[in-house]
Amino acid sequence: MAEVHGTERPRRRRGRTALVVVVVLLVLLGVGVALLDRFSNSYAEDVIADKVAAEVAKQNATSSRPEVTIAGVPFLTQVLAGEYQEIKIKLPDFAAPTGTGETVRMDLLDISATDVKAPLNALRSGQGEVVAGAVTGVGTIDYSLLADATGQEGMTLTEKDGKVVGSAVLSITRTQKIELEGVADLKVADGKVQVRFSDVTAKDLPNNPLIQGQVNNFVKQMAFELAVPELPMNLVIRELQPLPEGLKVTFGATDVTLAAAGV
Template sequence: MAQAQAAYEERPRRRGRKALVVLVVLLLVLGGILVIADRVAVGVAERAIADQVRQEVAKQNAQSAPPEVEVGGFPFLNQVLDGRYERISILLREVRGSVQGDAISLPELDVDARNVRASLDTIRSGQGDVVAETVNGTGTISYQSLAALLDRPGLTLGEQGGKLAVTAPVDILGAKLTVTGTADVTVSKQGQVSLRFNNLDAEGLPNLPLARTLLNNYAKGISVDVPLPDLPFQLAVREVRPTPEGLTVTADAKDVPINSAG
């Protein structure tokens, strides 16, 4: 009798455990479906944004590899319903624009848009504003493109101790010398990169006023303002600093409509 009663009590327990297992499995399956749907929606959004960026780059008579877009924040669908997106990252590679006939190269332009506002109707219809509260961009100007712009045979540029360093062969009063030195790098009011070579020297330079004047004239000849290609998303250059890879340019903007960049 006791055994029969124990078996009777055990059956409900087993049924309860089975029901719990089934419920957990269903929740896991449902969760997996939601995650997959969320990631699919992200992929659609990323492709749409990448196509928009590609069009804007082309409008500026610039060229780049296909944009790489990543929409941050999880879950994405909650952001869609809320009309606010945490972060959209856009990477442009091999960005080139024409400046006075010479190509200024940006091997990478990394753009980070934060707190992006876009209503659900805007996402569905493609009509309306998609506005980023802040946009920050970081790009690198290659030293090779800068040297080509200066157009001095044998001139090379690089980074030395956090400064822009130059090395170039020169002929001063019949003596073949090697000029070395550094430049001050700043951002002008027009958003151009200003290079000022105020600290040049050459080993073996003749101790004559004319020789020093010729060296100073060479420094003035390679001190230029470098116009940058128009950056997307209304980015304004704030800082430029020499790095081993090139001149790193930092730019930013606020309240930017990213669906009508530039």
């Protein structure tokens, strides 16, 4: 009996040792795959950031270095499938000329591309395209920029109750001035933000047809248009929303070629 016990116990120890080795190898393999996945993800994000920066510069726009995030885990599975859930691109300190003398500035242009198709064979060969089914962008334009676009000295724009309100002072004579305030009607047409004022009120407005005519002419002069600069990824304005911190602009585009397949 003693000899039987002596032969079985080492076998159990060897079996346990082998099991431990297998578990350790599987853990190391999992860690290695995870590290490779994250490294590949980070590398791809850097490559896309470089190409986006080049695209921004090509349009005579500027920004701090783009911040790119490829969403979805695992990343390598998306690479093999040639389909990516979402690619997020942040352009801090974005600025672009309008072509009419103004420069549109945004503290951040936040872009999201979804349903991105990038076939693996295209990535390998460098031939083909990376296409996003939908791209959206969000940025905020400071009211001071819009006020400057009116060309009216002393004009201020603010948000009140979800609307943009303009305020200005009209000089009737050297000594007589009238404070005007009106609600801005915002509209996007032909690639421009059109601003017209309505419901204009004036403090202590004299009942004088001549003065009323001056007020009406001044209100017409307050109207202005702000050209929208060429934006990355063919983004166009979809929505305007007045916020206390500025005018929130939502951009959009569909079936957008993000870059050559080398992205």
